[in-house]
Amino acid sequence: MPRNDPTDTGGLFIGRRPGTAPVRFRTPPERGDDRRRRTDGVLAGLVLVIEALLVLSVWGPQPVGWLWIGSQLDYRTGSVTLGIACAFFGLIATLILTLMVATRLDGLWQLLRRAAGHDQREGMLGRIFVVTAVVAAAGFTAWFLLLEGPGSSLAPR
């Protein structure tokens, strides 16, 4: 198979650049009318918001939730190890579950975008992860520095 990465071919593109091929359908799709396409566009936006919120939950609510569950377990059983293990494995499990759901949502979003008339070649999951990570990091920093305040070693009272 010929290599088409320009770094492998002395700057020459051989064939199409990776990821730039047009979308190929098994059969040419029968598109809906304008109203249906507008509806699909709105639905796509809705799915994107849900997908973003779901991914955002990975950076805050899910870890916090599992820490709370772990602490409750520690409190009720008196076993710190059990609490940490529960929080750790629970967090991993929901992370995987979240990724599975987010992947399906991303696929659904692509279908809705195409149904709405867009030449949608890629999903948004990767970008959403980056954006939500930035948002979560900024939110945590703001909470930590402005709302909660630094710890005593940084700003002793």
Place this chain on the structure above:
Amino acid sequence: MGLRDYYRQFEAMPPEEISAELRARRDERRRTAVSKVDPLDLSGTTWHEPPHPDAVNAATFALRRAVNEPPDLAATALREALAAHHGVAVAQVAVGHGAGELLRALLGRVVAGGGEALVAWPGWQPLPALVEGAGGVAVPVAPAAPALLARAGERTRAVIVTSPSDPTGERLSRRALRDLRSRLPEQALLIVDEALGEFAPGGDDAAGLVADLPGLVVLRSFSKAHAMAGLRVGAALGPAELVGRLGPSGGVGAPGQAAAAWALTPDGLALARRRRAAAAAAHRQLAAALAGSPLAAPPAGVPFAWLSSDAEDGPALAARLAAAQVFVAPGRLWGDERHVRAALRGPEAVDRLAGALRG
């Protein structure tokens, strides 16, 4: 269309599925495309494979040395190897730019001024022109000792025999040549063009007679069995006072000398024997393929066949082969309307030739 089906029609095909579809489409296109038949040129007599890599290495080694200097003008190493191989004195060996050039030089000394040269015909196709070019008179004679002896006379200065013959592949044995030499007029030089000598059975070539017969000159070539036609190296074996004047004044190029010297090593000689065996096998393959048809070629050890048919003449045969993109040398080049000469360039080419011949 249901809601689920409506959205599923917007699913993109995965890359593996796209590739499989493109491959299937390509295969179908190839299957239905008009097949292109490449032309097969069987009109020559040179070996169809390149020279042995060691011969090329020897030539390259010589080339990468001091080619700004002239080569060994006397080609000492090559002449010594030739003399040892053919059992003659070094002084009886001349090296030149191919057997044809040596023959031209020889004829210039022998038949110039209207001397008559009997040319065993059919023979090497340029022979009559070479005789005429040297100022002699070429007389074609049937390639058999009685015919040559019957035609030889006081005016005859040379008798030229191609053995093995190009185009027929027939050859004169040492015994026949010795007999011919002994019965020819003394002034008539017997010249044997043995460019295809490597395809003769071992121990029965004319070169082995040079040490014994003073009125004999044998020409050898590295262009045929050794596949070095591009290097232009040949040799003349004969009386020292005659062949000593045949070599080119500037000598033969160093790469050609080196490659030819390699051809005379045990490895080079073994290669020539393998090619002789391959040529004989090609003849057997062709004979088997043509069995039961009106087509025939006399058995020979040379890498070409002198083909004829009971059902059609030579031009019709050549035209039929040409229609199948197989090109052969028509017999009319030798004044023969019954035959064509076809090179046997390996088993696949012989198969295709046989297929085209049988139609």
